[in-house]
Amino acid sequence: MTGHRYVFVGGLHRSGTSLVARMIASLPQVSAIENAPVPENEGVYLQGAIPHTARDGAPMQFATDPAQHHIEGSRYDNLETRLRIEADWAPYFTDAPWRVEKSPVNLTRMRLYQQLFPTAQFVVVMRHPEAVAAAAAKWVDQTGAAMIDHWLEAHDIVARDLSYLHSVMVLRYEDLVVDPQRAQNRLAAFLQVPETGLREPVQDGNQRYAGRLTMTQEQADRARRWGYATGMITRPNPLYVRHALRAVREATATCPPSYDTGVSV
Template sequence: MTAHRYIFVGGLHRSGTSLVARLIGGLPGVSAVNAAPVPENEGVYLQGAIPHTARHGVPMHFATDPAQHHIEGSHFDRLETQMRLERDWAPYYKEAPWRVEKSPVNLTRMRLYQQLFPLSQFVVVTRHPEAVAAATSKWVDMDSAAMINHWLDAHDIVQRDIDYLHAVITIRYEDIIADPTATLARLAAFLDMDTVPAPSDIRNGNQDYAGTATLSPAQAERASVWGYRAGLQVQPWASVTRHPLRRIAENVVAAAGVAPST
């Protein structure tokens, strides 16, 4: 039996997964991948158990691709996959109770990873679909409406997958920006550990994309499920917190306070 547990961070590209992984990696008792020879220290590039090529994990495509939605009972739900992941990732971690692994494609692998690592926990990171579309436009040849529709369709899938998870928390990029201390406290409570001071260099990247894309009324109605409104606006939102231990779930909620509105 391993002496560590995984916390997997996933979200669409440009959603803030790197920021969340950095916050978690700064907590005591957590080991993170650092200075790895791969983009953004993403563990998906450091393993050979599940194929990941230029045709996998494509921004604004992977999250709605059925071939990349890995769940319990799928082809990769095997002991060999679990053993290969452990072996491939091991050189990049130090000994610690928790290992944080951040890759956007974790968003579509949570149910599989729960089968492979039953004590693992999951962080779903979201960011306003208008900002994600604008920030991703440099990589993909799609209009903003199509990219926003992808965001909405992807998060419909995520919402269904969350129902299968034992330990999961949702984190909005906008709430990190509004109150990094409270967000870090939620993450620490989710791991049942003491929090630390939040970094002071967190800036609001959404302001870079003001006016670049706007939700249509129909899109805004769908996005409201996640607390998003047109014009990069957010509203108070009951984020998801699920944990098998009621004490931990209650501590996370207590650390959250009231979600801000802008």
């Protein structure tokens, strides 16, 4: 048995996964990949167990690619894969009870990682589809409508995968920027580690994309399940959290709001 557990952070590109990973890394008893010779310190580039090329994990493409949806019983669900990942990542982590690893493609690997690392927990980061599509437009040659459709289809897959996971929470970017301290306290409660103050200011990046893309009525109807509406509107939505311990579920979901949010807009 290893002396550490993993918390995997995943989400579509430009959803806020890096921000959430840094917030988790700032918590006590958590180690993170730092100063690695790869983009955004993402562990997916540091391991050789599961091939990762320019065609794997492409923005606004990977999450609906069946070949990138790794689940229990797949060809990588074996001890060899686990041991190779552990060996490849080990030099980049320090000795701590928790290891946080962030790669967007974790969004479609949660079920496999749960098999490989049974005590792992997962944080899905979600952001308004209009904002994600507008932010990713500089990287991909797709229409705004196609990118929003990708967002919707990807999160339909996520919704189905969530029911297979023992320990997972869905954190919306919009809730995080409204009250970042509360979001960090929720992450601490989810991992059962002490709370701590914020280490960096948090800005609401959605404002720069307001009005660039607009969902159709049909798209908005599909996005409603996550609390998103046309025109970059985000409606209140209960925090989705699953954990084997009821006390952890309740503590994570009911963290009180912070009255000094620290938001810088």
